[in-house]
Amino acid sequence: MTPDIAVARGLLAAQPFSRLLGARLSRFEAGVAELTIPLGDHLRQQHGAAHGGALSYAADTALTFAAGSVAGDAVLTSEMKINYLRGARGDELIARAEVVHAGSTLVTVRCEVFDRGGDRDGERLCAVALGTVARR
Template structure:
C-alpha cells in the first residue's frame, strides 16, 4: 500500500520548513497521503491551540503529496481552501489527503486534519485543493 513511502520521506527530508516543524510522512500510496506534525509549544498560538498556519501547512503538504502520487513529483499547489472546524489540541496533528479527480496536468484533492491526543482523534480542519503538474505534461 505504501510503496511510494520511502521516496516520499526523502522528498519531505529535503524540505527545510518541514524539517523545522518536525513533520513525518506516515503513509503515501497512489492517491493518498498521511502527514503528521508533533505539537510543540513553539507551534501554538496564545490560547494554547496549534497555530492555524501549522494546520494549514499540514493540509497543503498532504494535498500536494496526494496529487503528486498520481501526477509525478514535479508538482505544486495551484490553490487550496481550508475550513477550521475546531481548535487543534493534542500531542500531534495528522493530515489525511486523497485524490478526488485527476487528469494529465492537475488533480483535485481533499484533506481532513485531526488533532490527536488522549481523547482520540478530533477533526480540526477540512481542506480542498488543486495540485498542478509543472512542465510539459506530454514529455515530463
C-alpha cells in the same frame, strides 16, 4: 507508477521548513497521503491551540503528496481552501489527503486535519481543506 514511500520521505526531508516542523510522512499510496506533525508549544497561538498556519501547512503538504502519488513529484499547489472547525489542542496533528480527481494537468485533492493526544483519547477533526495541484 507505483508510489514509493521511501522516495517520498526523502522529498519531505529535503524541505527545510518540513524538517523544522518535524513533519513525517506516515502513509503514501496511490491517491493517498498522511502527514503527522508533533504539536509543540512553538506551533501554538496565545490561547493554546495550534496556530492556523500549522494546520494549513499540514493540509497543503499532505494534499500535494497525495497528488504527487498519482502525478509524479513535479507538482505544485495551485490553490487551497481550508475551513477551521475547532482548535487543535492535542500532541500531534494528522493530515489525511485523498485525490478526488486527477486530470492531465490538474489534480483535485481533499484533506482532513485531526489532532490526537493531549488530555483525551482518539482523534478529533479540526479542519478540512480542498486543493488543486498542478503538474509542472
